[in-house]
Amino acid sequence: MADYLLFATERYALPILQPLAQALQAAGHGVHAWFADGAASARLPEPVRMVGLREAVALRPRAVFSAANWVPPFVSGAKVQLFHGFNVEKRDDARGHFRVRGLFDLYCTQGPATTAPFVELAARHRHFAVVETGWPKLDPLFRDDDGAAAALRAPADGRPVVLFASTFTERLSAAPHLFEAIAAEVARGDRYWLLTLHPKCPPALFERYRTLEGPNAAFFETEQLVAAQRAADVLVADTTSVVSEFVVQRKPVVTFRNRAPKPHMLDFDDASALPQMLQRAFAPTPELQAALAAYADAIHPLRDGRASERVIAATEDLLAGRLGPLRSKPWGGRLRALQIRRELGYWGPGG
Incomplete structure (x- = not known):
């Protein structure tokens, strides 16, 4: 059994992470969640275990799934971007949906409209991979398992x-x-x-x-x-x-x-x-x-309600090297990592 960490900074991330938590639990994995900022007081239902910053570092998860536009880089494991919404063009691409911050190893995209631009960015930067999985938040949209x-x-x-x-x-x-x-x-x-x-x-x-x-x-x-x-x-x-x-x-x-x-x-x-x-x-x-x-x-052409399972499979492919070699993170990403440590007040070991 492997341990995985879910990360969020806003309450609206909970419906994104919950289907993924259920899929991880169904596969027999340990699921933990660390929520910061606007999501700090939120919780996911048991058996998800809520942890704090230092517990998250000590956990050394196999992967960190983020429904925010950043992720704590000093926590070990693959850093996976799930996105907190679709691209609705509130901002220009360079500042909005397609901004690359140098923090993530894998972008799990929702559909062709998102996949194509990120594939182009991945070819240019070469420090992250892209897999079109669909969006975990929409899994219940096609199932309504609980009525x-x-x-x-x-x-x-x-x-x-x-x-x-x-x-x-x-x-x-x-x-x-x-x-x-x-x-x-x-x-x-x-x-x-x-x-x-x-x-x-x-x-x-x-x-x-x-x-x-x-x-x-x-x-x-x-x-x-x-x-x-x-x-x-x-x-x-x-x-x-x-x-x-x-x-x-x-x-x-x-x-x-x-x-x-x-x-x-x-x-x-x-x-x-x-x-x-x-x-x-x-x-x-x-x-x-x-x-x-x-x-x-x-x-979002995938309508089978199994995006969460595809996210897990893509993460395993990344960890197994099946998505190809990645370059080390750029200087901008390392600088952002230091800023995140400062903002969170954490200068202990990690990574």
């Missing part, structure tokens, strides 16, 4: 279900602008609403949206997001990466002032138009359906 999606949908009592999700980035968030329009839709009651906000949204927004709970709407926390996506028929959102996650199911999405609107989105910029946009979403044209399918196949 969570069915439970969220049950109160709809046969009505269509709309999911609302919003990013925390103030200039991109739909939550402050759509509240009144959503409240009116909830009050009408012809559809059932599932409501959530990014954990970093202001507390006042959480309070406003929670007031909509009742026979026509439910508010849920981010840990239930994947189940809610499976339960819903249509998504209303903004530039959040939830849009891409939802589209993987080939279901319609209505976006408010999306930063980079695409043919698979029904984008609008006037809150009063929400009822009309919902009507279009619930009666998608053949052109919209084709755009949804094309985008889903580009970002």
